[in-house]
Amino acid sequence: MKIIHISDLHIGLKLINRDLLEDQREILAQFIEKAKEKQPDVVVIAGDIYDKAIPSAEAVSVFDEFVEKIIKALPATKLMFISGNHDSAQRIDCFRNVLQRQNIYMIGNPPKFENEHIAKVVLEDEFGKVNFYLLPFVKPSMVKEIIGKDENDRNFSYDETIKRLLERENIDQNQRNIFVSHQFYLPVGKSTEDVERMDSEICSVGNIDEVSAKYLEIFDYAALGHIHKPMKVGSEFFRYCGTPFPYSVSEAGQEKGAIFVDIKDKKSDNRNDYITTEVIPLESKRKVRKIKGELLEILKYPSEDYVSITLTDEDILNLTDVQDRLKTAFPNLLEIIRENIRHANYNIQQKKIKKDNPYELCLEFLGDKADEKEKEIIQEIINSIQGEI
Known part of the structure; x- marks a missing residue:
């Protein structure tokens, strides 16, 4: 089965107040042309379709045009999209059941009730079944009804939340299983400092959103979104493809692209024997x-x-x-x-604040007045606000 994996389109995002809609339209058209060459069975978008929960009419039009053109170019291809932390889960879920009849699987909400599970799409090829598990961006508070709370009646960590959600699923590892997710997965043995985050990403205070990549081992391939720089999560087969276009100055010079995955017959436990991956480069006219x-x-x-x-x-x-x-x-x-610090910077839009971490700014303002409990409260407030952006 052939799969193309992209993520983090962030349609509608502005780069230091520069409108990128035409650049995004151009890069998505290029993606379709590259996809036509590969003739995939499935196209996956692993979250953050839009940059805002309530996208502009123009941003919606760009995505609508993209979906229309890819259906026309690849009529037999299944489309699987999940919501990211920038998307509105409710809006992505609109017409979910109707769209499935057209081979478009748009999953906005994670399971929230006892009778619900991670959305599963089962396809077949000449080698048998391929199971796709589609898990949109999850905050612990979103799924507390089905995984419960800890002994202190507080929401579980992001790590424990993903672990418990996956434990609820009956995953047959004799079959081929693909995981589509939009979270911050940390490679085993690495610290958060080892993962380079881009300025265009929303990072939680204290990295409370990190999830161990060890939970991905039950899958044959993990198509991940959320990290804007292309990255392998401890394996060739657990990957962030990154954004299709540079969305911050910190991404200047990065090679952008999608990932093509070809999964053959699962004859052994060694993924190298039946899975190949390839980066499909995407190059914008304006860099x-x-x-x-x-x-x-x-x-x-x-x-x-x-x-x-x-x-x-x-x-x-x-x-x-x-x-x-x-x-x-x-x-x-x-x-x-x-560069000469004796002279002021000339930012075209506004003076740039060097310390742009809101948590650090709060602590700088409070000085030594904040105790550990107050610092914890500040972290929770900032993470809560960022989660709504």
Whole structure:
């Protein structure tokens, strides 16, 4: 069975107030052309279809156009989408049963009641059944009715929540099982500091959302979303494909793409014997780049790319003149930074706050007045707010 796995489309996202809808439309059209070459049985989107829970009409139109075109290009292909932490689970769940009749499986909500389970789609090929388990983004509070609470009557951790949800499923490991999930899975033996997170991601305070990747071992392949940089989670077969387009300056220079997975007959426990993976590169016309140098040298190489420019000039420069000249040469200029700390930065939109971690900002404001209990409360409040964004 052939599968193409993408995630984190974030349709409607703005890059330092730059509208990316046309770039997103172009990269999705490119994805369809690449998918036509592979003729997959299934296309998976592992969460964060939109950038906001209530997307703009324009963002919805871009996704609607994408689905319409991929159905036309690949009429026999099944489509499987789950919601991410940026999506509205209720909106993704709209018309869920109707869409399934058209081979479109859009799963917004995780199981919430005792009689509900992780959404399972069973397909067959010449080698037998392939079971797809589709688990949207989960917060412990969303599933407390079916997994309970801890001995202190508090919600379980994210790690324990995913563990308990998977334990409820009767997974036949003699068959081929694919897991689609949108969480922060941490490779076994690694710390959160070992995982590079991008500026475009929402990170929980204290990394309370981490889940051990050991729970993925019961699956043959895990198509993951949430992390914006392509990453293998301790295995070639448990993967984050990353975003299809750079959504922050921190992603400048990253190779973006989708993942093609081909699963043959499961004749052994060694995944290498029956699964192959391949990165399908996606290259946007306008790239996100960092440029560093003196003003006159930089102006020699104008570009339509989205650029963050760091000026190394020692001389004092006229702010208005610098902005006008750079905007002319680089119409999609994102920001101007002076490397010499004696001079102010020239951010095109607004002055950048270096310490953008809200938890650290709160502690800095409070100084030594906050005790451990108060710090814990601050963490919970910030994580709660971020969970609603």
